[in-house]
Amino acid sequence: MMQRLLPLLIVALVAGGCPRHAPAPDAPVVTVALEGAPATLDPRFALDAYSSRILALACPGLLRIGADGNVEPALARAIEFPDNQTIRLPLRQGLRFHDGQPLDATAAARSLNALRDPAIGSPRAASFDAVSAITVDRDAVLIRLREPFAPILAALTAPLVSPSQATAEHIDVPAGAGPFRLARSQDPDEILALRLDASARNDDVDRIVFRTIADPVARVFALETGAADLAQNSVPAGELDHLRNVPGIRITQQPGWNTSYLGFNVTVSPLDDARVRRAVAAAINRERIIRVILDNTARLNGSLLPPQHWAWADTAPPGYDPALARRWLDAAGHPDPDGDGPAMRFELEYKTSTNPERLRIAEAIAADLAAVGIAVRIRSLEFGTFFDDVRNGRMQMYSLTWVGITEPDLLYYALHSASIPPAGANRGRFRDAETDRLLAAARHTLDRNRRRALYQQAQRRLAWLVPVIPLWTSDTIIVQSERLTPFVPRPDGSYAGLADLRLRGAGS
Structure with a gap:
């Protein structure tokens, strides 16, 4: 059930407690269910999704x-x-x-x-x-x-803080200029936001409670019972059909900005051979994973950039083709040792987190690869340990998700040779001179049409070299109470749009 996490509170003038029962239908309070707690309230250091998204309000x-x-x-x-x-x-x-x-x-x-x-x-x-x-x-x-x-x-979208805090050694509670301000609470599970605008309409939401509910089952239960009013991309896909049948709940689904991918350490054999990486791409039945595990809440994509992005290149994602995968493996010098027998060509280690959905995806990918003669050993680790291993190159294969992809320079950060950690997020240690040239030229070109052309050339080259396999781009899924006007999500996932919520049926 709920873990006891970092106590945080966003308030206007005073800190107050938050009821754990469902609010009255006309109460100007909205409770948002979170998967995890913010790492910090210091905007200068807040890079994790939970911190960044909530700080956008303040x-x-x-x-x-x-x-x-x-x-x-x-x-x-x-x-x-x-x-x-x-x-x-x-x-x-x-x-x-x-x-x-x-x-x-x-x-x-x-x-x-x-x-x-x-x-x-x-x-x-x-x-x-x-x-x-x-x-x-x-x-x-x-x-x-x-x-x-x-x-x-x-x-320049970076958060601003008051001059009294800009150079402070540590900011415990930031003074920003948003419609809500922050303060800390003794409650370990919640973050509270109170509206500052004294001229707000009386159907405005006056208070927002961000409640950390780490257990996905408990999170779904909170939405079902009205203890939570809204969740953004934090409900397991398999629970959506159930929630669609719950009175008073609205679910919206639209193209999203988060792309999941399978990454490789391209410095280790046999993954240093692009033919092996192409074989892995052809062996994975992504359509089946999207249909069976993700409940059709994602879309196939051949690029890390979302399909609706202005710089996206229409690089067709590798189709499911086990026969082609076997031919690539043969060409790379890894023949099947016993035909239809049980012996494998080689073994790879696949690292992932302990998230149950991620584990199911890893198991599905492992089964697909076994069908073409690649044995896969799955290692499921606590996220901090897993991410530290990936960042430091202690992996062969891993899966992660880029979230809120809006700036195409992500490709430089993730795949340019100058971005190998700690300088960036080229975690697979990929190096290619032509890719470097294209990505460097794109970041120093202000003309958007020229930038688009450079990024599209880079994406097509990356689709052939396969330093990572874009798996799919997830839809944005909002589960919310019908007592509220629809929440409009932002591409970067921020909760700034909560300031625009209204209570249905309240006077104005």
């Missing part, structure tokens, strides 16, 4: 990811390009941080410069490597670049 940035996945103004009122190495962001007027300090261009520049400061040590600093200076130009923040660098706009 600490927005100058820019944000819009509904179409593109960067758009947030606290800034416009994006201006005086030249191809300068970005000017004029701020909206009348903004204040939660501690009362004005949010002007000087305060915003101070917050961004803190992220670049080696003394602070923010993991976001690398995103600003191309920046030579962040200064103030009247009512605007001025970002000067050493060279044209297209991904800088995504970096």
Whole structure:
């Protein structure tokens, strides 16, 4: 059942407890069920999904990811390009941080410069490597670049904090400029959000409770009984049909922005041979996994980028073709030792987490590979241990998911040779000069059509070299109470859209 996790509380002026029973139908309270607790409330260091998504309510940035996945103004009122190495962001007027300090261009520049400061040590600093200076130009923040660098706009979605906290050694409770502010609670399972806007309509949601329910069965039960009102991508696919039959629950499904993939350590034999990796791709029956295990909540994809992304290349995902897989293995020098007999060509180790759904997927992939003569030994590890092994190259094969994919420079971060950990997330140690050239050129090209062409060339090359196998892109699944207006998810998965929720039937 529920684990006892980090106590956190988001409040306006005072901290209060949260009832564990279902709220009254007209109560201005929404309870959101989470799989895990945020790692930190310090926006300068918050990179995990739970922290980042909740902090979006309290600490927005100058820019944000819009509904179409593109960067758009947030606290800034416009994006201006005086030249191809300068970005000017004029701020909206009348903004204040939660501690009362004005949010002007000087305060915003101070917050961004803190992220670049080696003394602070923010993991976001690398995103600003191309920046030579962040200064103030009247009512605007001025970002000067050493060279044209297209991904800088995504970096400028970084959360802002008050000048009183920007350079602090540690931020316990951040003072941002969003519609909700944060504070801590003695309750170990919940995070609470209270609306700050005194002029809010009376059908607004005044309070949001983020409740960590690690057990998926308990999470489904909370939604079923009304103890939770909303869950985003945290209900097991196999439970959706059951919840569709529960009165008062609405389920929405739409194309998502999270791509799951099978990764390889391409420095170890036999995975250092692209023919073996192509064989693995051809041996996996992804359509069956999507249908049977994922309950048709994902879509086949041949790229790490989602199909609706502006830079996506229509690289057809490898079809299920065991005969082709066997031919690739033969060509790579791994013949079947006994024809239809039980002997395997070789063995691979597949590391994954202890998540039950991930384990079922690993077992399905292992069965498919065994059918073409590849034995698979599955190792299921606690996520922290598993991820540490992957990051440090202590694996042969593994599966993970890239979430909220909006900036195509992800391909550089994940597959350029300069991004081998700790510099990036090229965990399989993949190296290819032509891929490097294409991805480097794309990040230094501001023209979107030219960037698209470069990224599409890179994706087609990657589809042939197979450093990773994109498995599918998951749909975004929202399970919510019908007492609320529909929650509109963001491509980056943030909960900022909760500020727009209304209570159905309440007066205005």
